Every structure is written in structure tokens, then in C-alpha cells.
Amino acid sequence: MKRRLLHILPLLALPSLMACGSNPAPAGPAPPSEASLSAISGETVVDHDDLARTIDSLFDEENVGETRALLVMRGGRIIAARYGEGYDSGTRFLGWSLSKCMTGITIGLLVSDGRLRRDESPPVPAWQRSGDARGEITLRQLLQMRSGLRHEEETDPARMLFLDRRDNMARFAEAQPLESEPGRTFEYSSGTSIILSDIAARALTQSSDPVRRRKAVSKYLRTRLLDPAGMTSFVTEFDAAGTMIGSDMIHANARDWARLGEFLRNGGSVKGVQIIPRRWIEFMLAPSPRNPGYGAQIWLNRPQSDEQIRLFPGKAPESLFGCIGQLGQYVIGSPAQKLTVVRLGHTLDSERPALRSRLGDLIALFPARQR
Numbered sequence: 001m002k003r004r005l006l007h008i009l010p011l012l013a014l015p016s017l018m019a020c021g022s023n024p025a026p027a028g029p030a031p032p033s034e035a036s037l038s039a040i041s042g043e044t045v046v047d048h049d050d051l052a053r054t055i056d057s058l059f060d061e062e063n064v065g066e067t068r069a070l071l072v073m074r075g076g077r078i079i080a081a082r083y084g085e086g087y088d089s090g091t092r093f094l095g096w097s098l099s100k101c102m103t104g105i106t107i108g109l110l111v112s113d114g115r116l117r118r119d120e121s122p123p124v125p126a127w128q129r130s131g132d133a134r135g136e137i138t139l140r141q142l143l144q145m146r147s148g149l150r151h152e153e154e155t156d157p158a159r160m161l162f163l164d165r166r167d168n169m170a171r172f173a174e175a176q177p178l179e180s181e182p183g184r185t186f187e188y189s190s191g192t193s194i195i196l197s198d199i200a201a202r203a204l205t206q207s208s209d210p211v212r213r214r215k216a217v218s219k220y221l222r223t224r225l226l227d228p229a230g231m232t233s234f235v236t237e238f239d240a241a242g243t244m245i246g247s248d249m250i251h252a253n254a255r256d257w258a259r260l261g262e263f264l265r266n267g268g269s270v271k272g273v274q275i276i277p278r279r280w281i282e283f284m285l286a287p288s289p290r291n292p293g294y295g296a297q298i299w300l301n302r303p304q305s306d307e308q309i310r311l312f313p314g315k316a317p318e319s320l321f322g323c324i325g326q327l328g329q330y331v332i333g334s335p336a337q338k339l340t341v342v343r344l345g346h347t348l349d350s351e352r353p354a355l356r357s358r359l360g361d362l363i364a365l366f367p368a369r370q371r
Helices: 002-022 034-039 048-060 096-112 139-143 156-162 169-174 190-204 210-229 254-265 278-284 349-364
Strands: 066-074 077-083 092-094 250-253 321-325 329-334 339-346
Touching: 034 048, 034 077, 048 066, 048 077, 048 349, 066 254, 077 254, 096 139, 096 190, 096 210, 096 250, 096 254, 096 278, 096 321, 096 329, 139 190, 156 169, 156 190, 169 190, 190 210, 210 254, 250 254, 254 321, 254 329, 254 339, 329 349, 339 349
Parallel strands: none
Antiparallel strands: 066 077, 066 339, 092 250, 321 329, 329 339
């Protein structure tokens, strides 16, 4: 009897063993698309399949919105570039609030030329009347979004760009009263960037003629920044008063937006030529006294209160910075990783956390320089 059981027991176990053997092995990650694999060129220091899958997530996942262009540079060289259907390397993309970074650089050039002073009241005639407390606002405070002026970011930009204040945006922004003491409170404000744009025009010409103002600013930008930096596709819009719309309305192709990121990442130099003093870029990338997540017309990778805007604190180097525009425009620079990432597209506010997560995944693939 015992001998018979010894023969039968293995046979009883056979169906279970067969069932175990028929289970499929756990599925690995999906293969990346040919579109993303072909977007990668040269040595990337990261696995090509991992990078391609991350690129796929930015183009194919519905909850990140529509990615129209993605460009990745490392060490000054493009290692990945992919475009959505209907877009290519020649397409100019509206930067929205990416424009604010350009405005900050423009003011820095004027300061370095001695035309403006960072810690003095800027040339805004409406603020210079005796007893007007707005005359205490400094250029530094405007750059760091802590002027104290009243502003409604939910409604004022639309009024300035498209509605009743579009002909003279600066007049509207500069007419706002103080709602707090200058320097005391951080408030992100597109109106502030318009004021800075008006200040730039006033520093370059005493004329109020719109044509002269527009020509003066355009020529200055072209000769002092855009041509030396090789940013040849940039196009700037002006309002009817000849004020550069430095809050939102600057256009460029993805490659030139990446050149802007590289310019900032390299401390204001291009191919070893210092176009703006390095200390100005260091100022732009230094935390504002009233918000460590913001510098001067640029966002920083530090914790701050606005969850819709913050970058990747805890997931990327603290030195990482970002120009960020409405609808999911990003120019990200990470000096410690020798990395610049540009993402351009159309993403709703509700989709922004998912988009930021996928961008964080991409950035996390690259090693940071060890100190």
C-alpha cells in the first residue's frame, strides 16, 4: 500500500506542476516607439530605451495634454528632439510666461550698461509725484515679484492682452495702488513684467512715440542679446503704445528656447563669450526674500506654496531652474546635470501635475555632477 502511494503522489501533483509551468512570465516594460527611438541621437549617458519610453509618456499619455515639441540637451549638445504632428524645428511657439525670463535678462543688460540701477526707483513717471508711496518700489522688488502693487493674475492678464487694457498695458499696470508695503509680499504678476518692459523702453528712449519705442527695444534686444546668442527665431510682440509684451508674447522655435535655457545654465555666456555679467544670472537664480521658489522673473527648484507652478524639489538638484509658461510651456535648466529640457504644447491646469511628474521622470534619468 505504501509503495502504491509513493507512485501515485507524484501523479497527483502533476496537474499543479503543469499549471505552474503554463503561467506566463511577468511582462516587462513596453517597447519604446520608433518615433522616440529615432528622436535620440548620439551618446546620452542614459539607456536609450528608458529615455525613449519617457519621451513616449510625454507624447502619448492623455493626462499630460498635447506635447508639440520636446528637446533635450546635455553638455551643450542636442541628444533628443521630437515634434508632434504638424510641428517641426522651424515652428515658432508662443512662450507665454517663458517671456518673463527674456524680460529679466533685458533688464539685466540695461543695468550692466548703466542705464538702470537695481536698488533705486525705476523711471515710472506716475510714481514720482510727491507723497506717492509707489516711488519707494525698487527695480529689484519688481524683478522678484514683491512690488506690493495690487494685481489679479486671474483677470488682469486677459484684460491687458485681449480686452479693454490692451492698447496701453503699462499704463494700466502702473496705475494700480499699493496693497502692501513694497518688498514685503510675494505676488506673481504678469502686470509687473509689463511694467519692466515699459521701464526698458524708457531707459532706451525718451520718446513716447510707439514706433520709436518699438524700434529702440527691438534693436537693443537684437544687437545686445539675440544675435550674439544665436537666438535668431525670436519674435517679440508690442502693444499699441510701443511697449514690449514681455509678460507673455514672445515667440521662438524650440531650438532657440533651448538656447535661452543654455544661456541661463551657462551663467550668461555663449561659447565662452560673456554676453551679460555672470553676477546678473546669479541674481536671477537666487531665491527671492519672500518666496524661495522664485528668483528674478524665473522659478527655482525650491519648495513654495503654489503647487501648480513648483518644479521638482526633492527629485532634482536644488540648482535646477525653470522658465514656465501658461498651458505647459517649460524651459528647464539643471547646471549640476549639464541639462536643458524644453517642452512646448497645450496642457490644462488640471493636467499640469501629471505633466510635471513625467518631466521629473525624464530629468531624473540623468546623473548629477558630484561635488
